[in-house]
Amino acid sequence: MRKWMILSLCWAASLVGEPADVIFFGGDIITVNDQQPDAEAVTIKGNKIVFVGDKKTAFEQKGEKTELVDLQGKTLMPGFIDPHTHVILDALITASIDVSPFKYKTIGEVTNVLKEASKKGSVLAFGYDPSLMTDPGHLNFETLDAISTEVPIVVVNKSGHIAYGNHKAFEVANINDATPKPVGGSYQKDKEGHLTGLGYEVPAVGQLISAVNKISPDQYPKMTRDALKVYAAAGYTTVTDLGLGLPLPTQDAHIKLMSDVSNAPDAIMRVQGFLVTNLLDKIPALRKQNNAMFQVLGLKIWADGSIQGYTAAMKQNYKDSDTKGTLNFSQKQLTEIVMNARKQGIQVAVHANGDQAIEDTITAFEKAQEAYPSNDPRFRIEHATVTDPDQWKRIAKVKATPSFTEHHLYYWGDAFQDKILGNPRAEWLDAAKTAKDLGLKFSFNDDSLAPAQPLLFIQVAATRKTDDGRELNPQQKISIDDAIKGVTLYPAWQSFREKELGSIEPGKFADFVVLDQNPKKVDVNKIKDIKVVGRWLNGKHD
Numbered sequence: 321m322r323k324w325m326i327l328s329l330c331w332a333a334s335l336v337g338e339p340a341d342v343i344f345f346g347g348d349i350i351t352v353n354d355q356q357p358d359a360e361a362v363t364i365k366g367n368k369i370v371f372v373g374d375k376k377t378a379f380e381q382k383g384e385k386t387e388l389v390d391l392q393g394k395t396l397m398p399g400f401i402d403p404h405t406h407v408i409l410d411a412l413i414t415a416s417i418d419v420s421p422f423k424y425k426t427i428g429e430v431t432n433v434l435k436e437a438s439k440k441g442s443v444l445a446f447g448y449d450p451s452l453m454t455d456p457g458h459l460n461f462e463t464l465d466a467i468s469t470e471v472p473i474v475v476v477n478k479s480g481h482i483a484y485g486n487h488k489a490f491e492v493a494n495i496n497d498a499t500p501k502p503v504g505g506s507y508q509k510d511k512e513g514h515l516t517g518l519g520y521e522v523p524a525v526g527q528l529i530s531a532v533n534k535i536s537p538d539q540y541p542k543m544t545r546d547a548l549k550v551y552a553a554a555g556y557t558t559v560t561d562l563g564l565g566l567p568l569p570t571q572d573a574h575i576k577l578m579s580d581v582s583n584a585p586d587a588i589m590r591v592q593g594f595l596v597t598n599l600l601d602k603i604p605a606l607r608k609q610n611n612a613m614f615q616v617l618g619l620k621i622w623a624d625g626s627i628q629g630y631t632a633a634m635k636q637n638y639k640d641s642d643t644k645g646t647l648n649f650s651q652k653q654l655t656e657i658v659m660n661a662r663k664q665g666i667q668v669a670v671h672a673n674g675d676q677a678i679e680d681t682i683t684a685f686e687k688a689q690e691a692y693p694s695n696d697p698r699f700r701i702e703h704a705t706v707t708d709p710d711q712w713k714r715i716a717k718v719k720a721t722p723s724f725t726e727h728h729l730y731y732w733g734d735a736f737q738d739k740i741l742g743n744p745r746a747e748w749l750d751a752a753k754t755a756k757d758l759g760l761k762f763s764f765n766d767d768s769l770a771p772a773q774p775l776l777f778i779q780v781a782a783t784r785k786t787d788d789g790r791e792l793n794p795q796q797k798i799s800i801d802d803a804i805k806g807v808t809l810y811p812a813w814q815s816f817r818e819k820e821l822g823s824i825e826p827g828k829f830a831d832f833v834v835l836d837q838n839p840k841k842v843d844v845n846k847i848k849d850i851k852v853v854g855r856w857l858n859g860k861h862d
């Protein structure tokens with residue numbers, strides 16, 4: 321590390337004196353570098369940052385062709401780094417019928433929309449979420465067959481972890497009472513062993529989606545690029561797909577789409593990702609093709625489902641409920657998968673929402689560390705939603721790192737507290753302060769639950785306020801500086817890329833976002849309203 325830093329500084333120093341391509345000045349510059357938090361000016365050459373410091377020295381690099389960017393009071397920051405999302409799923413959601421609770425609050429409204437859509441053929445709808453509806457009802461064979469027995473209908477829960485279908489959809493998907501449960505997923509059955517119309521977890525949900533997905537393979541490249549434009553507009557310069565190899569349209573095509581879109585000459589985003597669990601063997605070869613625009617980082621494992629869907633695995637029953645959710649793997653299976661990756665030096669990212677899934681995940685990490693010790697494994701816990709103090713001590717000891725889904729707190733925080741979990745469990749939601757106090761790095765993600773909003777994540781982490789303005793456990797508030805790290809430097813670190821991304825330092829890539837206001841200077845409750853007014857990727861303006 322030290323050797324690299326010296327080389328990088330020498331390299332950067334060697335360019336000082338040569339004319340810069342661009343000089344930024346005239347506004348606040350948040351570097352996210354603790355050694356040099358503010359600067360008057362930044363210079364870049366090609367796609368790299370050369371100098372960060374005072375304006376006078378920066379202007380010594382001004383040549384005939386140097387572009388001068390006067391920020392005019394705006395704020396320059398490192399480009400945002402998304403640590404966990406699902407890009408092609410976003411594209412599919414955009415192309416599907418929206419039945420989310422942000423649009424419809426009752427089952428009657430949802431079934432009306434589905435009925436109307438079914439007149440035009442098979443139906444794929446996204447976003448149904450009983451936890452945020454006033455009259456949620458139930459989606460199952462009964463309610464969906466009542467809409468149509470001829471046309472296949474599939475509705476995906478907002479969490480992505482549950483799909484609801486009519487009999488026709490299950491028939492087209494080739495799933496019947498005798499179908500064995502897929503690895504890491506299941507189909508709900510009644511006491512007599514008959515399917516009820518619900519599929520759980522990625523393998524089952526994916527199979528049902530495939531049955532009604534009308535998008536042809538040639539439509540995917542444009543859809544993928546369009547989906548990335550949404551992240552670009554939010555100020556992201558890197559996104560991390562936590563499900564590379566989902567069968568959209570096929571497992572291999574999914575990886576190729578993401579690689580092609582980020583390696584294209586006119587690419588708008590760096591893309592990196594974790595391959596779905598069954599593709600472990602493909603990782604070493606794919607990693608050899610890694611470059612600065614596209615990187616395969618490691619392996620994704622889903623240990624449980626979603627809290628709002630009551631499928632995340634809890635130690636105790638959900639509030640006013642007789643279920644604890646479900647684990648997708650036994651402890652033995654989970655440990656084996658983690659060990660297998662660790663043995664090959666492959667980073668793992670385990671989706672674990674409930675405190676039981678988190679417990680099993682920590683145990684798997686501990687066992688992997690015993691068998692194949694590493695000083696720097698950067699085991700990732702995706703979501704780490706409901707935790708307790710003892711678990712955090714173990715997470716720190718095993719050197720794991722959490723990525724919190726701040727949309728949970730903002731949109732579902734009230735429902736977690738009142739309906740789904742109750743306190744104290746809801747208060748432990750996204751415990752960033754506890755993580756920080758233990759010296760852990762953390763990141764904030766959208767997980768495709770709602771559009772990615774890094775500025776909202778900063779606000780939520782610093783205020784702990786839900787969309788209704790309720791404060792959920794103020795003890796877990798962190799400073800704005802730390803919250804900013806959660807959308808820049810820390811996700812770079814979680815990807816082993818902190819030497820090239822995540823802060824404004826000489827030698828790093830010139831990936832920036834320009835904001836109309838400084839998040840450290842506005843009212844903390846208004847950070848989400850700050851506008852992204854510019855973005856630079858690889859030294860080039862959008």
Ligand SMILES: [Zn+2]
Pocket residue numbers: 404405406562767
């Ligand atoms: Zn996810």
